[in-house]
Structure formats: C-alpha cells, structure tokens
Amino acid sequence: MTLLRPLIVFAGLLALWQIFVSLSGVPPYLLPGPGQVIVTGFDHAGLIAGHAWVTAAEILIGLALGTLLGGASALCLAYFRSARPWLMPILVISQAIPVFALAPLLVLWFGYGMASKVAMAVLIIYFPVTASFFDGLRRTDPGWLDLGQTMNGTPLAILRHIRLPAALPAFASGLRVATAVAPIGAVVGEWVGSSAGLGYLMLHANGRMQIDLMFAALFTLALFAVALYFTIDTILRRALLWQADN
Amino acid sequence: MIRLILAALIFAATTPASAGEKFVVLLDWFTNPDHAPLYVAQELGYFADAGLDVELIAPADPNDPPKLVAAGQADIAISYQPQLHVQVAEGLPLVRIGTLVATPLNSLVVMADGPIHSIADLKGKTVGYSIGGFEDALLRTMLARYNLTLDDITLVNVNFSLSPALIAGHVDAVIGAFRNFELNQMDIVDRPGRAFFVEEEGVPVYDELIFIAHKDKLDDSRLRAFLGAIEAATLYLINHPDEAWKLFIKGRAELDDDLNRRAWRDTLPRFALRPAAFDAGRYERFALFLKEQGLIPEALPAEAYGVELR
Amino acid sequence: MSLSDDSSRLPSPLAARIDNATLTYGGRLLFDGLDFALEEGLWTCLLGPTGVGKTSLLRLFAGLEKPDAGQARAGAVSYMAQQDLLMPWLTVIENTVIGSRLRAEPPDYERARVLLASVGLADRSGDYPRSLSGGMRQRVALARTLMEDRPLVLMDEPFSGLDAITRLRLQSLAVELLRGRTVLLVTHDPLEALRLGDRIHVMAGRPARINKALTPAGDTPRDPADPALLAHQAELLARLTAAADADADAAATAAAAAAAADGGPG
Numbered sequence: 001m002t003l004l005r006p007l008i009v010f011a012g013l014l015a016l017w018q019i020f021v022s023l024s025g026v027p028p029y030l031l032p033g034p035g036q037v038i039v040t041g042f043d044h045a046g047l048i049a050g051h052a053w054v055t056a057a058e059i060l061i062g063l064a065l066g067t068l069l070g071g072a073s074a075l076c077l078a079y080f081r082s083a084r085p086w087l088m089p090i091l092v093i094s095q096a097i098p099v100f101a102l103a104p105l106l107v108l109w110f111g112y113g114m115a116s117k118v119a120m121a122v123l124i125i126y127f128p129v130t131a132s133f134f135d136g137l138r139r140t141d142p143g144w145l146d147l148g149q150t151m152n153g154t155p156l157a158i159l160r161h162i163r164l165p166a167a168l169p170a171f172a173s174g175l176r177v178a179t180a181v182a183p184i185g186a187v188v189g190e191w192v193g194s195s196a197g198l199g200y201l202m203l204h205a206n207g208r209m210q211i212d213l214m215f216a217a218l219f220t221l222a223l224f225a226v227a228l229y230f231t232i233d234t235i236l237r238r239a240l241l242w243q244a245d246n
Numbered sequence: 247m248i249r250l251i252l253a254a255l256i257f258a259a260t261t262p263a264s265a266g267e268k269f270v271v272l273l274d275w276f277t278n279p280d281h282a283p284l285y286v287a288q289e290l291g292y293f294a295d296a297g298l299d300v301e302l303i304a305p306a307d308p309n310d311p312p313k314l315v316a317a318g319q320a321d322i323a324i325s326y327q328p329q330l331h332v333q334v335a336e337g338l339p340l341v342r343i344g345t346l347v348a349t350p351l352n353s354l355v356v357m358a359d360g361p362i363h364s365i366a367d368l369k370g371k372t373v374g375y376s377i378g379g380f381e382d383a384l385l386r387t388m389l390a391r392y393n394l395t396l397d398d399i400t401l402v403n404v405n406f407s408l409s410p411a412l413i414a415g416h417v418d419a420v421i422g423a424f425r426n427f428e429l430n431q432m433d434i435v436d437r438p439g440r441a442f443f444v445e446e447e448g449v450p451v452y453d454e455l456i457f458i459a460h461k462d463k464l465d466d467s468r469l470r471a472f473l474g475a476i477e478a479a480t481l482y483l484i485n486h487p488d489e490a491w492k493l494f495i496k497g498r499a500e501l502d503d504d505l506n507r508r509a510w511r512d513t514l515p516r517f518a519l520r521p522a523a524f525d526a527g528r529y530e531r532f533a534l535f536l537k538e539q540g541l542i543p544e545a546l547p548a549e550a551y552g553v554e555l556r
Numbered sequence: 557m558s559l560s561d562d563s564s565r566l567p568s569p570l571a572a573r574i575d576n577a578t579l580t581y582g583g584r585l586l587f588d589g590l591d592f593a594l595e596e597g598l599w600t601c602l603l604g605p606t607g608v609g610k611t612s613l614l615r616l617f618a619g620l621e622k623p624d625a626g627q628a629r630a631g632a633v634s635y636m637a638q639q640d641l642l643m644p645w646l647t648v649i650e651n652t653v654i655g656s657r658l659r660a661e662p663p664d665y666e667r668a669r670v671l672l673a674s675v676g677l678a679d680r681s682g683d684y685p686r687s688l689s690g691g692m693r694q695r696v697a698l699a700r701t702l703m704e705d706r707p708l709v710l711m712d713e714p715f716s717g718l719d720a721i722t723r724l725r726l727q728s729l730a731v732e733l734l735r736g737r738t739v740l741l742v743t744h745d746p747l748e749a750l751r752l753g754d755r756i757h758v759m760a761g762r763p764a765r766i767n768k769a770l771t772p773a774g775d776t777p778r779d780p781a782d783p784a785l786l787a788h789q790a791e792l793l794a795r796l797t798a799a800a801d802a803d804a805d806a807a808a809t810a811a812a813a814a815a816a817a818d819g820g821p822g
Contacts (some may be wrong), residue, residue: 029338030317104407111416112374112402143641150618150635151704153658161657165645193404193411200403206309207377209336242645242684 032212041216048201052220055197058114058186059228062121066178069122070129071171077130078137078163095127099185103192117189117197124185125178132177136170137163169243172236179232183225269293269468272311272323273304277501279426279510280347280455281324282494283517287479289493296471315460316340322472327453328380331533334550335542341464342529342552344457344473345518350445351424351454354388355412358438362419365447366392374404374417381421383539388447413437424454426512427505434504452532453518456552470555473522480517487514524554572617572633572708572738577626579612586612588763589626594708599731599739599776601753602766603746603792605800609764610742614710617740634706638713640693642685642700648672649681652699664703671699674733691722695729702733709734711741715748727752728777746792750785751778758792760799762806767795 014034020026021033028036041048073091076083103120110116140163148158190199198221205214273281284302287293293300303320305311311323312330316338324346325333333340354373356362362371365388375381386396404411408420409431420428425441432439445451457476459469483490491510495502526548533545573593579586586609594600594617604610615621616628618635642651652672653663672678675695685693694714701709711730715723731752743749749756754776755769772778772788779785 027316027337029333029336030313107407108410108414108416112404112411141641143637143639144643146615146618146620146637147635147641147654148658149620150633150710151655151658152632153655154660157658157660161654162643165643168645191405193402193407195400195402203377203403203405204379207379209312209333209338209379242686 029209029211032215036212037215037219040210040212041219044213044216048198048217048220051196051198051201051217052224054114055117055183055186055190055199055221056224058117058189058197059121059182059224061114062118062186063125063178063182065118066122066125066182067129067175070126070174070178071133073126073130074133074137074171077134091127091130094123099124099188103188106189107193112193112195116192117186117194120189121182121185124181128177128181129171129174132174133167133171136167139170140166169240172240175236176229176233179229180225183221183228187221267299268301269298269472270301270303270320270322271472272314272320273302274308274311274324274326274455276304277302277498279494279506279513280351280424282483282490282510282513283346283476283479283521285494285498286482286490287475289496290479290482292475292478293472296468296475298468298471298475300472312338312340312458315458318460321463321466321468322457322459324455325458327456327529327532328383328536330456330458330551331536331542332379334546335544339461340458341461341550342453342456342524343459343464343469343555344476344521345453345455345523346457346476346521347455347513347516348453348518349516350443350449350452351426351516352384352421353423353425353428353441353443354385354419354421354447355408355423355425355428355432355439355441356419357412358440360418360440362440364392365389365442366394368419369394369398371418372400372402372416374402374408374411374420376406376408376422377403380536380539380541383536383541384444384449385421386539387449387535388442388444391448409439412439426509426516430505430508430512433508450532450535451528453528454516457521464553464555470522473555476521480519480521483514483517484519522555524548524552526552572628572630572740574613574616574623574628575626577616577623577628579609579616579621579623581609581612585763587623590764590766592766594738594740595755596707596738597736598754599734599741599752600755600757600769601741601743601749602757602759603743603749603796604759604764605796605803606744608759608761608799608803610759611712613759613764614712614740614742617708618710630708632706633708633710634701634704636697636701636709636711636714638717640685640690640697642693642696644685647682647684648677648688648696651685651696652681652703654700655704668699668703671702672696674702675699675729691718691726694718694726698726698730698733707737709737709739711739713743714741716743716745723748724780731777746789746796747780747785749792750788751780752776756792758795758799760795761802 017034021031032040073087077087099120102123106119106123107116110119144162144166145158148162153161186197187199190197191203194200198217201217202214205211205217271284273284277285281302288300288302311320312325312333314320315323316333322343325340327342330340330342354365361367368389373385382396382401385399385401389395389398402411402417404417404420408423409428411417412420413432413435423429423439423441425443429439429441457473459466463469491507494510529548529551530545533542533551536542537545573591575591577587577590592613602610602613612621616623617630618633619628619630622628643654646654649665649668649672652668653665656663669678669681672681675698677692677695677699680688680692685696688696697714715726718726727748741749741752750772753772755771757769758767759765760767770788770792773784774782
C-alpha cells in the first residue's frame with residue numbers, strides 16, 4: 001500500500017508534536033497539542049466544513065481559470081512572436097510582486113466575495129503554468145516537426161498531434177507547482193477581507209484566542225491541499241503513462 | 247541526547263527575550279496619537295528617571311502582544327479591555343495594570359450623506375468589520391434597542407480597511423472604527439462620516455486601551471514605576487499640548503501628517519488622568535455584559551481582570 | 557558540376573533534382589551552383605565525410621531547407637531519419653497512420669495493419685514505442701514511410717544506430733518493400749551503399765561536389781560476400797579517403813592563411 005508510508009510519517013510528526021508540547025509545557029494559547037486540536041476539530045466539524053467548502057471552491061475555480069489563462073498565454077507566446085515583448089513583462093511582474101502586496105488592491109477591485117480570492121489564486125499560478133507550458137511548446141523535438149512538415153501536416157494538426165502532446169510533460173510540471181501554491185492565494189485573499197473560508201476562520205479563531213480552533217482550521221486546509229495535489233498528480237501520471245521514466 | 251535538545255528548546259521557549267535591562271512595551275498597533283503619553287514620557291526622560299530602559303515595539307498583528315506578554319516575551323502590552331476578558335476566559339495569565347484611554351473609541355460609522363440616520367436604518371444593510379472578536383456582541387446590543395437582530399444585517403470582514411471599504415461603497419456601515427481616527431480620515435478625503443458611539447447605543451462603558459502584564463509578575467517594581475512615568479507624561483500632555491505634539495513627532499517625521507494632527511486633538515481629552523486607578527465595578531459590569539452576549543462562559547470578579555498597583 | 561554517370565538513362569522529368577543550388581550553413585559555403593538529379597525508380601546512395609553537406613542536400617530535397625540560390629524540385633516525399641521519430645504518446649499503429657492525422661484525413665487502419673505485418677510487427681500494433689527495441693522502432697518508421705505511399709523516399713542514415721545483424725535485416729526488408737520507388741539514401745557506410753544502391757555517389761570538397769556515380773552490377777540487396785562488391789568497397793574507401801585528405805588539406809591551408817593574417821607585425 002503506497003499510502004502506508006506517508007501515513008506513518010504523518011503519525012510520527014504528530015507524536016513528536018505531542019511530545020514537545022507535553023515536555024516543554026508551552027501554553028495551549030501558543031501551541032496546543034495535536035489531541036486538543038483534533039478534539040476541537042470534531043467539536044466544530046460543521047463550522048469547519050462550511051468554511052472549508054468555500055475555500056475549496058475558491059482554490060478549484062482559481063486553479064481552473066488560472067490554468068486556462070496560462071495555457072492560452074503560452075500558446076500566444078509560442079505562436080505570435082510579436083506578442084512576446086508585451087506578454088513577457090506581464091508574466092514576470094505577476095511573479096515578482098508578492099501576493100501580499102497585491103491582495104488589498106484585488107479585494108478593493110473585486111469586492112469581499114469569492115471573486116477576489118479566485119483572482120488571487122489565478123495570479124499566483126499564472127506564471128508557473130504559462131512559463132512551463134511555453135517552455136514545453138518551444139522545445140518540441142525538431143525531428144518531429146520536420147516529419148510533420150514533410151507529411152504536409154496542417155499547422156492546426158501539427159499543434160494538436162505533435163506540439164501539444166510533446167509539451168504535456170512540461171505543462172504537467174507547471175500544473176503541479178500551481179496546485180501546490182493555489183491554496184496560498186486563496187487564503188491570503190481571505191485574510192485581507194472575507195466573510196467565509198478557512199483563512200477567515202483562522203483569523204477569527206486567532207482573534208478570540210481560540211488557538212486550537214485556528215490549528216484545526218489550518219489542519220483542514222493542509223489536508224485539502226495535500227489531497228488536491230495527490231489527485232492532480234495521479235491524473236497527470238495517468239495522462240502521461242507513455243513517459244518512459246513514469 | 248534528545249533530553250538535552252528538548253531542554254534547550256524549552257529554555258528558549260520560556261526565557262524572556264529581554265533577559266537584560268530592557269523593559270519591553272508592545273504597542274497595540276503602529277505608532278499613533280493614542281500612544282502619546284508613552285512617547286512624551288520617553289522624550290522627557292521620565293522612563294529614565296524611573297530607572298527604566300524602555301523599548302517600544304509596534305506589532306504588525308494586533309493579536310500578538312497579549313500572547314507575547316503571556317509567554318514572557320514582553321513586559322507590558324497595550325491591549326483592549328473587551329479582548330482582555332476573552333483572553334482571561336481562555337486561560338491567558340494576563341491582568342490589567344493600568345489604563346491608557348479611559349473611554350470607548352469604537353464606533354459604528356456610516357457615510358454622512360448616506361441614508362442611515364439611526365441604527366434602525368441598518369436593517370438589510372451590509373456592515374464591515376475587522377477581526378477583533380466582539381463586533382457581533384456590540385452590534386447585537388446596538389440593534390436590539392431597535393428590535394433588530396444580526397440576521398437583519400450582513401457582516402463582511404474587511405480586515406482593518408474600514409474607511410476605504412465604506413467610502414468605496416462596498417459596505418453600508420463599519421463597526422470597529424475608532425472615532426478619533428476613521429472620522430478624521432474620512433474628513434480629510436472630503437467624504438465625511440457620521441458616527442454612532444457604542445456607549446450611547448446601549449453598550450456598557452469600558453476602557454478602550456489598557457496596559458496588561460503577566461499576572462505572576464506583579465511584584466516587579468518596574469510596573470509601578472512605568473505607570474508613574476505615564477501619569478507624569480499624561481499631565482504634561484494636558485498642561486502643554488502643543489509642546490507635547492512637538493515631542494511626539496521629534497525624530498519621527500513620518501508621523502507629522504494631517505490625520506495625526508487631527509487625531510491628536512480628538513484623543514487628548516480621553517487619556518486616563520489616573521492611569522493606575524482601577525474601577526472594579528465597571529470591569530465587573532462589562533464582564534457581565536460579555537457573558538450575556540455569550541463571549542465568555544462566566545463573569546469573574548474584578549480581581550481576575552485587573553489590579554491597582556500601589 | 558556533376559551528372560549521373562549512366563547516360564543511357566536520362567533523368568525523368570518526374571524525378572527529383574537540384575538545379576544550380578547554392579547553400580551556406582553556419583557561415584560555411586556548402587554548395588555553390590550544385591546540380592544533382594535522382595533517377596526515377598532507382599536507389600541512389602550518397603556517401604561522404606562528415607560535414608560535407610549530405611544531410612543538407614537531403615533536406616533540400618525534403619523541402620525542409622531552401623537554397624540561397626537555385627532550386628530544388630521534388631514533389632511529395634517521405635522522410636526517414638536516423639532517429640525513428642516515433643511519438644512516444646502514440647501506439648505503434650497510431651504512429652504508423654500519423655500522416656493521415658496530420659493531414660486531417662481519415663486513417664486507413666486496415667492498410668496500416670497490413671504494412672505492420674509486412675515489417676513483422678503485426679502483434680505489436682497496440683504497444684507503445686518505449687516497449688520496443690531500436691530495430692523494431694525503425695521497422696515501425698519503415699511502415700510509416702510506406703503508409704505515406706510517396707514516390708520519393710529520403711533516408712538519412714536510418715540504420716546507422718542499429719547493431720550489425722539488425723542492420724543487415726532491416727536493409728534487406730527496406731529494399732524489398734521500397735522496390736520501384738525513387739530512394740535517396742544518405743550513409744557513411746560504404747558496404748551499406750554497395751548492398752542497397754543502384755547508383756552510388758561520393759560527395760566531397762568545400763564547396764561540395766558530387767562525383768560520378770558508381771553503378772554496381774547485380775540486383776539489390778547484394779551479397780556482402782561477393783568479391784566484386786568487396787572490390788568496389790576498396791574503390792569507394794579510396795575515394796572517401798582522398799576526399800577526407802583533401803578536406804584536411806583545405807582546412808590546414810585555410811588555418812595557415814588565417815594565422816598569417818593575424819600574426820602579422822605587432
């Protein structure tokens with residue numbers, strides 16, 4: 001069972017955490033023990049689930065939109081040389097500006113609802129997706145392109161049958177990175193202004209000194225992020241079964 | 247070997263950062279006119295006269311200072327009386343040793359040219375707030391006088407960006423706005439606001455800004471010395487407001503702006519003239535109010551919340 | 557300027573030809589007014605030292621390069637490279653029909669299966685390239701080439717990456733399956749040229765010249781043990797060596813001239 005080893009590692013970390021808390025006597029309002037966090041989590045399961053649903057939606061929608069946008073941008077960059085001097089700076093800027101700095105602006109423009117959180121997630125994954133996909137498209141094996149040309153392939157068919165499948169491994173790397181960081185965008189957006197979501201719940205719990213609840217929300221977020229990554233990774237591996245080192 | 251590492255970690259976690267001479271005071275927010283007595287005391291040398299080498303630190307997250315005092319990482323923090331009641335209920339070993347601002351500053355603010363002229367007009371509207379922990383208790387009380395409940399309004403967390411959200415029209419009202427600040431902020435951009443003061447709308451009176459310390463460290467003579475310096479500085483403020491302003495901005499040119507000048511004027515009458523004095527009855531009444539609002543499980547006697555250091 | 561040696565067979569107007577072509581590559585003048593024609597229905601093999609421009613010539617025929625001056629005329633071609641160019645995300649049979657897909661035509665799977673059978677891979681049509689050996693992959697490439705059904709087939713050292721036995725087998729297979737088509741095979745192996753070629757040229761010099769064709773007797777694939785073949789091989793080796801030496805001399809002269817220009821007074 002491939003799940004066994006990660007579970008053991010996870011259990012080990014929990015045990016270490018509990019040991020540290022028990023031995024160091026650190027107060028629960030600074031660092032609660034895992035047992036307390038789990039109990040609190042179950043006590044407030046409904047509350048946490050409600051907020052988790054919101055954050056999950058923000059992450060998934062942001063991931064989908066960001067991937068579409070990134071994919072379209074990469075195709076643009078690959079096929080329209082003239083677009084590059086316009087698109088490249090936008091790409092670099094989206095990566096260089098820390099999300100924290102842009103978050104208040106996005107909230108101001110998109111409001112306090114889900115839209116600003118989705119926008120944050122899109123912003124944070126735009127560069128990884130675009131850059132990796134563009135790289136993959138750029139580096140299509142010239143032998144295949146030669147073959148396609150001698151076979152009189154149409155440009156659309158060459159894109160669909162040669163360049164896209166050839167770029168899929170690179171795109172997959174970018175998508176994996178995006179899956180890992182999209183949750184960050186959603187949660188930062190919630191911190192800046194929101195009425196729902198796990199980030200909001202963490203802030204709320206922190207403000208009321210309910211640190212165990214804050215950790216329970218954090219845990220749930222981490223769990224979701226890990227499950228999401230695992231799911232996307234599995235899907236990508238199935239799609240890339242033909243890769244020799246898979 | 248593991249014991250050694252754990253022991254080291256424990257030691258690091260529990261030893262206060264200022265093991266030396268520094269007396270660490272955590273502000274509640276970035277430096278602003280609410281902190282006037284502290285800066286005046288520092289500039290006039292009152293701390294030094296009391297034998298204190300005071301370090302004033304402004305946190306980025308207002309939720310941190312109480313935790314840091316509780317963990318022994320700071321000597322005093324400026325905090326809020328309502329939050330103190332909740333913190334004590336959660337088991338933090340904190341206690342109020344002095345008062346900085348003896349009136350509430352919290353208010354509900356709407357656009358002056360807007361449709362809301364009384365709390366009753368909030369029905370069906372959106373109210374922005376920043377996470378403090380008891381904004382719903384305030385709102386519930388204020389709304390109840392007009393037979394409204396929290397279900398009649400929509401709450402949106404705008405996280406400290408109160409006046410921009412109000413001016414931009416994202417929300418119809420904001421709660422948690424400090425009357426000496428947000429109102430001036432809105433005046434300056436020519437979009438004046440109208441304020442409803444919480445203590446005039448059914449909420450019991452409380453101290454907005456207090457000094458808190460670790461409840462097991464009350465025999466530290468420096469605490470009383472600190473309060474003495476604050477008291478002297480507050481009197482100087484009352485007696486020489488213009489000179490005091492100059493001391494406030496001395497070496498801190500970034501504080502010399504229109505907003506601070508207006509806030510200074512509005513905050514001056516609100517400083518506690520007797521910082522160390524403790525109104526036990528007031529604290530007990532407020533604890534009862536919080537208990538009725540469901541924020542704390544029980545209303546403890548006043549000694550659980552504050553002391554008067556002799 | 558070279559023409560094929562066998563003047564009893566004139567170049568058919570449908571066969572491929574290069575007329576008066578000039579091509580520079582990487583700053584070097586590869587061809588300068590080169591003429592070359594392929595005889596229809598015959599295997600032409602092109603030998604020469606590395607870097608002389610054999611692949612560039614092939615690419616001119618394929619339409620993958622345009623000459624700086626002059627023209628290349630070839631019509632529809634089929635192309636086989638040293639790498640099999642199989643797409644790893646497609647099964648063997650999908651790789652075979654890739655041409656139709658690229659032209660947005662419905663693929664003829666029946667014909668593909670027949671062709672795969674003719675190269676001996678009927679039972680692997682659903683497998684992915686990564687589970688095939690190098691020799692098998694080139695066989696799929698051969699099937700793909702046949703699938704294209706073009707009169708002109710261009711091959712750039714397609715068997716050089718294989719071991720000796722596989723190479724011999726694949727050479728024979730290719731000859732059988734491509735009989736009747738016009739084939740240009742670029743190779744650096746004189747034995748391969750002699751086994752498979754109806755006309756064998758040596759390309760040499762800078763800019764490159766194409767020598768008179770060698771026309772070995774007998775039907776292809778020829779027996780490597782045939783003494784006539786071995787005699788031809790000796791001759792070819794001699795020509796190749798001479799070409800390589802001439803190249804080396806030319807390079808040395810050029811280097812000396814450059815050094816003299818640089819190392820003047822001061």
